[in-house]
Amino acid sequence: MLREDGQRPALDAIWQLLDTVPDPEVPVISVVELGIVRQLNWQQDRLVVTLTPTYSGCPATQAIADAIHMALWQAGLEQIELQEQLSPPWTTDWISPAGRDKLRAYGIAPPAGSASKRTLLGEEPEVHCPHCGSVHTSVISEFGSTACKALYRCDDCREPFDYFKCI
Numbered sequence: 651m652l653r654e655d656g657q658r659p660a661l662d663a664i665w666q667l668l669d670t671v672p673d674p675e676v677p678v679i680s681v682v683e684l685g686i687v688r689q690l691n692w693q694q695d696r697l698v699v700t701l702t703p704t705y706s707g708c709p710a711t712q713a714i715a716d717a718i719h720m721a722l723w724q725a726g727l728e729q730i731e732l733q734e735q736l737s738p739p740w741t742t743d744w745i746s747p748a749g750r751d752k753l754r755a756y757g758i759a760p761p762a763g764s765a766s767k768r769t770l771l772g773e774e775p776e777v778h779c780p781h782c783g784s785v786h787t788s789v790i791s792e793f794g795s796t797a798c799k800a801l802y803r804c805d806d807c808r809e810p811f812d813y814f815k816c817i
Contacts, residue, residue, distance in 0.1 A: 661690045664697065664722070671721050674713045675796050678756040681714055685744025688735055696729040697722065702740040704798060705817065742817050754780045759787075759802065759813040777813050779804035787813075 668690075669682040681687055689700040699718060703711040715732050722730050742761040745753075750760035762775035777787045779802075786805040794801040799812040 658692060658695065658697075659725075659727075661692070664690055664727075667721060667725055668699075668718060671714075671717050674710045674717065676753065676756070676758065678752045679745075679749045681718060683746045683749030683752065685740065685746065685749075686714060687718070693731075696731055697727055698731045698733060700733045700735050702735050704740050706736070707797070740817070742814065745814075753814060757781065757811055758799065759811055761814050761816040763816060775813075775816060777802055779807060779809065780811055781809045782807040 665682065665687075668687050669680045671681045673679050673681055673684050673686075676684075684704070686701055686704065687699065688702050689698075691698045691700075699722070701715060701718070703714075719730055719732060745760065753760045757780050759777050759780045762777050774789075776785050778785055779787055782804060784804050784806040787802045788805055789800060790803050790810065791801040793799070794812040798817065799814055801810060802813045803810045
């Protein structure tokens, strides 16, 4: 990635590189598609990458930071600073449309709608089955394979699936 003339690479090229770094818990989606990478800036010769974890207790936060650092280092960038930004907090609204499509194709129902107070008020989302598209789905457990997902079952095709909760 380092240019032959010794100049730093364009930020667009770095965004493209980071779009190849998979989320460790859902490897079909990149950390960029997930919305974890917030900003890239050059401060003189040092690349500053601003990250927002999906939630404060996410066990993958350090693994994500390590994977981002490694990808940049392997691309020839040596002066890298990773900064964590907690405000505003990450939201599932930041998952890109391509990321939502990849979740669905992988068998995980993407967040239904957007993060809102409706979730806090107990309104149930209309969760579409990622296998057959049916809206006839039932919650099996509020927690699925990770804390950010719930376990659902399709009442039509009978397949179980994870639902990525709106946060």
